[in-house]
Amino acid sequence: MTYCIGMRLDQGLVFMSDTRTSAGVDNFAVSKKMFHWNVPNERAITIMTAGNLATTQSLISLLNERSVLAGERDPNILRLPTMFQVARLVGDTLREVITGSSPTGQTSDDQFGASIILGGQIKGGKPTTFLIYPAGNFIEISDDTPFFQIGETKYGKPILVRAYDRQMEFADAIKLLLVSFDSTVKSNLSVGLPFDIQIYENDSFSIERTKRVDTDDAVYQEISNGWGDALRDAFRLLPSYEF
Structure with missing residues (x-):
């Protein structure tokens, strides 16, 4: 299992993913789940993965292999003119991989299934994010759905729903995502540190603002401990229910 979030703000996009992979309760490993493609001043694309x-x-x-010789391979992720077309390419490639891996063809509960968050911006278009399903179909982020989650989503969603504000600064958005991830880590062993974070500022066409948060990160530990204390204090302030 895993946990990834892609969020849209007025300032741009924020991405966060964990790095834990598991094959049973006693077999954990670290594996990167956030990947980037960048053509300076022209496009910045991020993909996060969950599933098999x-x-x-x-x-x-x-996707990497088919973009190496960009002039000879079309379509590829470095040449498509819009993020919508990139989403179609990623969806088609995901369906190709799943279908090729399953001896009986693709099914809705396929053990080879995976979900993808794709986000970024191509010059001439707006920054955007897509949620891509195992079948290759996808939906685009909107004002009604300003963030996407994949993987182990249920534990970290309540804080996102209550505290998200599209006008918040990047620093506050990262704090919000860290609380969401911390809640998930404490509830499910299949999600764990380190976390990978990327900030994409509108029209920057750059993916330089990235960071890995590990267990010894002082700010993360302060947020984690402070959130636990704040929840206990808030609970004590609520009225008791007598009957």
Whole structure:
């Protein structure tokens, strides 16, 4: 399992993913789940993956391989003119990988399934994010749905729904995402540190603002401990329910 969030703000996009992979309760490992493609001053694209590790690694390898000789391979992620067309390409490639891995063809509950968050901006278009399903179909982020989650989503969603504000600064958005991730880590062993974070500022066409948060990160520890204390204080302030 895993946990990834892609969020849209007025300032731009924020992405965060964990790095834990598991094959049973006693077999954990660290694996990167956030990947980038960048053509300075022209496009910045980020992908986060959840699901079968072999499927997601094959997807990323195919996208990379097909973009190496950009002048000879079309379509590819470095040449498509819009993020919508990139989403179609990623969806088609994901479906290709899953179908090729399953001996009986693709099914809705396929063990080779995976979900993708794709986000970024291509010059001439707006920054945007897509949620891509195992079947290759996808939806785009909107004012009604300003963030996407994949993986182990249920534990971290309540704080996002209550505290999200599209006008918040990047620093506050990261704090919000860290609380969401911390709640998930404390509830599910299949999600864990380190976390990868990326900020994309509108029209920057750059993915330089990235960071990995590990267990010894002082700010993360302060947020984690402070959130626990704040919840206990808030609970004590609520009225008791007598009957």
